[in-house]
Amino acid sequence: MLERITNPEEVRTWSGAVPIEHVYTVGVAGEVFFRAIKDRGRLVACVCPDCGTDYLPPRLYCERCFAKTADYRDLEARGTVHTFTVAHFDLDGRRLATPELYAFVRINGSGGGIVHRLGEVAASDVYIGMEVEAVFLPPARRTGSILDIAYFKPVV
Amino acid sequence: MPERVAIVGVGHSDIRSITPGVSYKELMFEAATRAYEDAGVNPRRDVDSFISVSEDFWEGTSIFDEYVPDQLGGALRPVHTVTGDGIQALGCAAMLIRTGRARIVAVEGHSKHSDMRTPYHIQEFAFDPIFNRPLGAHPHYLAGLEMNRYLFETGTTREQCAMVVRKNRSCAISNPRAVYGARLSVEDVLASPPAFYPLTELDIARPADGCFVMVVAAESVAGDLAGEPVWIAGYGWCTETPSLESREWGEAVYARLAAQQAYRMAGITDPFRDLDFAEVDDSFSYKELQHLEALRVCRPGEAADMLEDGVTGPDGDFPVNVSGGSLGVGHLLEATGLHRVYEVVLQLRGQAGSSQLAGVERGLAQSWRNLPTTTGCVIILEKG
Numbered sequence: 335m336l337e338r339i340t341n342p343e344e345v346r347t348w349s350g351a352v353p354i355e356h357v358y359t360v361g362v363a364g365e366v367f368f369r370a371i372k373d374r375g376r377l378v379a380c381v382c383p384d385c386g387t388d389y390l391p392p393r394l395y396c397e398r399c400f401a402k403t404a405d406y407r408d409l410e411a412r413g414t415v416h417t418f419t420v421a422h423f424d425l426d427g428r429r430l431a432t433p434e435l436y437a438f439v440r441i442n443g444s445g446g447g448i449v450h451r452l453g454e455v456a457a458s459d460v461y462i463g464m465e466v467e468a469v470f471l472p473p474a475r476r477t478g479s480i481l482d483i484a485y486f487k488p489v490v
Numbered sequence: 491m492p493e494r495v496a497i498v499g500v501g502h503s504d505i506r507s508i509t510p511g512v513s514y515k516e517l518m519f520e521a522a523t524r525a526y527e528d529a530g531v532n533p534r535r536d537v538d539s540f541i542s543v544s545e546d547f548w549e550g551t552s553i554f555d556e557y558v559p560d561q562l563g564g565a566l567r568p569v570h571t572v573t574g575d576g577i578q579a580l581g582c583a584a585m586l587i588r589t590g591r592a593r594i595v596a597v598e599g600h601s602k603h604s605d606m607r608t609p610y611h612i613q614e615f616a617f618d619p620i621f622n623r624p625l626g627a628h629p630h631y632l633a634g635l636e637m638n639r640y641l642f643e644t645g646t647t648r649e650q651c652a653m654v655v656r657k658n659r660s661c662a663i664s665n666p667r668a669v670y671g672a673r674l675s676v677e678d679v680l681a682s683p684p685a686f687y688p689l690t691e692l693d694i695a696r697p698a699d700g701c702f703v704m705v706v707a708a709e710s711v712a713g714d715l716a717g718e719p720v721w722i723a724g725y726g727w728c729t730e731t732p733s734l735e736s737r738e739w740g741e742a743v744y745a746r747l748a749a750q751q752a753y754r755m756a757g758i759t760d761p762f763r764d765l766d767f768a769e770v771d772d773s774f775s776y777k778e779l780q781h782l783e784a785l786r787v788c789r790p791g792e793a794a795d796m797l798e799d800g801v802t803g804p805d806g807d808f809p810v811n812v813s814g815g816s817l818g819v820g821h822l823l824e825a826t827g828l829h830r831v832y833e834v835v836l837q838l839r840g841q842a843g844s845s846q847l848a849g850v851e852r853g854l855a856q857s858w859r860n861l862p863t864t865t866g867c868v869i870i871l872e873k874g
């Protein structure tokens with residue numbers, strides 16, 4: 335079997351980094367979704383005509399029966415907290431000075447929802463089932479991305 | 491009737507929290523050498539096909555499968571890589587054998603986690619780039635979201651999840667492969683620093699480096715080999731959906747459907763009665779409970795009661811993760827499933843040392859490809 339290094343100063347390493355840059359095409363259904371966010375401050379859902387599964391965000395096809403979806407419709411960016419968490423670490427693994435709240439928000443009148451930040455609420459006040467609504471950036475600052483929603487906040 | 495298939499040789503490298511003294515290739519060479527020795531095969535002469543599991547981003551090398559053959563003894567031979575869990579590779583090996591394409595197949599999986607400087611960035615890179623990645627959150631927040639919903643739907647408590655940590659890290663003390671054996675109390679787990687509510691730091695399996703290699707053989711040749719065969723009775727895997735927006739948050743649907751496939755193949759109708767023990771994914775504390783329910787070992791919401799009653803403890807009627815699981819052994823990336831299979835093989839051979847369970851005939855190993863996936867695998871193994 336292998337002989338092992340016993341002197342740590344003998345250990346050699348080589349460093350490398352992978353410079354990855356990419357564009358991600360949002361696609362036909364994504365275009366509809368992000369235009370509605372940017373232009374109207376609304377969310378868009380669609381439905382599968384075969385099995386009735388409701389998609390928000392919308393997509394071109396149903397993952398359950400492979401049929402083309404239909405009935406794209408605008409919805410208010412409101413819903414309920416389906417589940418939430420409090421993150422204490424950032425992406426580099428460093429402890430956050432201010433923990434961040436995230437939730438999966440089921441959008442009213444749809445079968446789907448959005449994973450996003452929660453704001454204007456203390457972690458101890460959040461509960462599953464809480465009613466929340468999206469806070470959008472001002473129209474001039476929107477770019478057609480999920481970050482056009484700043485966060486979801488409790489409905490007062 | 492297709493030929494039966496057995497695992498006839500198993501081997502692993504040292505398992506450590508860091509392995510600065512050896513390269514990933516040397517880890518693989520070490521594990522392969524042991525597995526071939528156990529099976530009594532010469533890879534250059536006897537092994538017909540080789541399968542590795544790896545994911546390019548973990549390795550820091552694109553088209554990583556090109557870097558696999560030589561250290562396994564597989565140069566100039568059929569080699570392919572499954573970008574998935576080791577149990578998927580075992581299933582592929584069984585299929586290569588049952589189709590008659592190969593008689594002996596080697597399967598490999600490894601983790602060189604300590605070589606990664608930005609593991610959470612890599613994991614976050616697996617999230618949907620348009621809908622989820624812009625949030626820029628540490629990937630474990632997804633486990634926090636899942637756990638919170640699981641607790642809500644089943645009535646399971648954080649204390650009960652902490653008991654999983656206590657059990658598995660305590661079991662790991664008697665496992666020589668385990669990196670994270672410890673005696674912890676439920677209070678230790680609950681009082682450890684908060685990570686991703688409801689998860690504390692101790693609810694999360696920590697990474698380890700290591701490699702596992704297994705030799706799989708057809709029944710027609712298994713008897714001539716040195717290693718004691720353990721038979722593959724059934725396997726299955728399934729992916730639910732990549733979309734966070736349309737997946738189930740409380741239930742591990744992927745594990746339920748993967749188990750259905752494996753149970754059908756193995757003729758199992760009542761998993762609690764028909765199986766003696768299991769090694770299931772516990773990369774986060776709640777996952778062990780959620781997965782046991784998906785595997786239909788008990789009804790939804792009952793896994794925590796089984797744990798509290800000691801049923802899933804090392805002395806219980808249905809021991810779970812007597813090896814220490816990922817919480818106790820360390821999480822081994824794509825090799826995690828092979829590690830679970832390794833522990834089941836040792837138990838069925840009666841070679842599990844002070845962790846040995848009495849009178850076990852049939853066991854299950856289940857894996858999950860970790861965040862953000864909804865991919866799970868199940869394999870059923872049994873004695874001759």
Ligand SMILES: [Zn+2]
Nearest residue numbers: 382385396399
């Ligand atoms: Zn459909």
